[in-house]
Amino acid sequence: MDPIFIILIGTVVVLFCIILLKLHAAISLLLAALVTGLLTSSDLIYQYAIQKGMSIQEAQSLSTEGIGRRLADAFGNTSGKIGILIALGSIIGACLMRSGGAERIIRGILRLFGKKNTSLALIFGSFTLAIPVFFDTVFYLMLPLVKSIGVKDPKKFSLYLMSVMAGGVMAHSLIPPTPGPLFVAQELGVDIGVMMIGGIVIGLITVTSGYIYAKWANKKWDLSMRDTADITIKDLKQISVTDEADLPSLSLSLLPVVLPIFFITSKTFLDLNFRENTGDLSVVEHKAHAIFSVLGDPNIALIISAVLGLHLMWYKIKNIKKFQKYVTEALTSAGMIILITASGGVFGQMLQQSGIGIRIQDLAGNYQMALLPMAFLITAAVRTAQGSATIAMVTTIGIMSGVVSAGLQFHPVYLALAIGCGSKVFSWMNDSAFWIITEMSGMEEKETVRYFSILMVVMAFSGLISLMILSKFLPFI
Template sequence: MTDPIFILFIGVLIVVGGIIGLKLHPFLALLLGAFVVALMTPASAIEQFALARGSAPAAALALSKKSIGERIATEFGSTTGKIGILIAMASIIGKSMLESGAAERIVRSLLNVTGISRAPLSFLFGSFFLGIPVFFDTVFYLMVPLAKAMTLRLGKNYLLLVLCITAGAAMANSLVPPTPGPLFLISEMQIPIGMMMVGGTLVGLVTVAAGYPFAVWANRKWPVPLRDSIDARLEDIQNLNARQDQDLPSLWFSLLPILIPLVFISADASLDSFFDSGSLAAQPVFTQKSVGFIRFLGEKNIALILGAMAALLLLVLQKKGDREAVSTSMQAALMSAGIIILITAAGGAFGGMLQQTGISERIAELTQGYQMALIPLAFLITAVVRTAQGSATVAMITASGILSGMSNIGHLEYHQLYLGLAIACGSKLIPWMNDSGFWIVCKMSNLTEQEALKTFSPLLTIMGIVGLIVIVIAASLFPLV
């Protein structure tokens, strides 16, 4: 009854059964699943979990003695702290870009360059390269308004555009530094950052190219219409679509809400390649202050706030100072963001309670004695941990911690880069309802849970498996040792 695998099974049954079978609101189903998982987890498992994460013995004991409500609230609040401001600001950016006509201006300009037939490919590879310096969720928030405007322009292919965005951004997020998962990998596995960036980019481009045919097929088999939402009514988008070019904002102004966070976040990430705390202290005062200023603006919450301010200014100018219209738009955007934040945070709480059962350590025990090649083993461990507890980053950290300690890792016949890439690809399997990213995709794009499980989840799974195949072949042909 206290085995983490059994607890995981019960948690999955409650969440999936509650949402699909009982038609519970996802927020309620996830909280109920978190409560039952927390109730079934013994205090000794919680204490061991905390110790394994580096907590002091006194802190681990204190965590094990916390009430179920406190533990759920802590994980709920932790997830909210990570994504709350981002989602709120992204919702303002999206709503403002749609209402002001900025999204329509970008779509028209994009179509002039790529043509209608290649629009999904531009979304696919554009989201991949945006996803290298910017987190998956931020890329998705920024590009969904463009997908909605593009769909009205094309009259079809909404699901294809959404899947292209998720495919590109998700693979870059796990394969290419400086996102947290790959950064941890390169430090734990002693992989040069430049090698990881090149290898991750090459594998990522192959995987997104392999995922594209599935996205096209899924779009034909299960076409998803562009639906009304609180923050983006179809009637409003259609009215914007009918505007003349001269009534839309300029292209440079339309791009500002996206470019501001992108440039600042990218600049902050690039500084890590040039300065560490020791080398920065030796620099002139002007350089130190400049770096500090860039780091301040490049913090993701600040960068998104600045992007939202630019989007809001754009909306005010386009609405000719109509305060009531602007206020109504912002209320709709924040109401939509509030629902997304609640569901995403509940998903984080559910995943956090699963982690406290010791599911990662249990999986490590089950896979420890497998006599199989290290690359597929790395992929398998990461995939199982990801599917069990929802976080791709946690899965990557868990798998790298297991594999970096193996005695034969220094005697590989190929560079450990390939192990790192296998771990990154394994973290794509299988996104479902315990993953906050699953809910972000569902709620920001207005897909139902069933539609996401049929399309988004298989898409990432296919790309992860293709990545494994490519890595095994590359390790055989180009061992790099």
């Protein structure tokens, strides 16, 4: 069966189960993954495995695996990538909110930027953090602040939430040293410094358009704050009126947020320096690289942050029963999010194994469009079909390499950035970030589409339009 039809059937199944049958998201995603996997022939799986760089033996082994094993492996792979991060992120968030640390940070932000500029502080703060750090981690660390300030100004909760999402989501696909833009830049021969500058410029343009949409959406629709498994609105309101003398210090409150960012950022840039100057590094640089290779792993960094957060919460409440209750609530919330996110990962993996990347590559060869829109649309199609921005970028650069070798009429950084923008269209139920945002913010699926998915579309297309204009008037060749 053609992979396009397989994806359409899988999409219909998941939407039918969630919207009409009202089934739980995890069950709906697993059923859709099962149907998708059953419809995918062994030949399609074999071709997918070969394209992924597997050996002939590995490809044959994967193509003959039973559907149950493939589902379980996909579930385990996704859980392995995000399970610990979600659990720790939930603990950190609960600790920051229960201890009053998030409230203390928000009061500091309001004092520094003023209440009118809070959303701008959130959007540019998350944009800066997301340059070296994955979006999921940025969202975990920023969400407690959004909730704490949202309870003070409920009518702007969606604006604050979208500000964090708009700031954090684009940097991941535009600015090295995150994997997607780094790989694309290397494949196109674009200098990393040039890619970073171009990514920041286009990123700021897309973030601005996202902020405009966020302000419009905040006025158009009302998104109320809701109780989540880790904390209720009543508890947030009680914390929001706490006397400042009873809140932890600003430095202690910031530590669980700042320290993991420092560790992860240091590892990212030390890795980049290590790859480029392996033979020229001093003993101190080698030791620093070895230390931060451990501390800068996201799992280790968030473990340290969680320990600091637990200390902060214990210092505040000093009640063992309440302490245990709050940690249990955080882990209960995290468990459901991990289940749903891993189920979405299974669905996305089954879509990838259908060979949709190969199918889109074949279609792209039959149509000669302008290069920038072509690269953008191919990336968008792959991203929407299988859920991973990084895989979409890697797939597209493979498709476009033959076209690029014929020569460009503008600097290749424009093509790299067009691919990055295309990877942000369209986040839906096969994307782990979609479910993380839905569950941790207390939104329904249709609300996540409105406040996150469409936000990404607006930013992605504003990036494409900007690139087409700039490449015309400032080709840099």
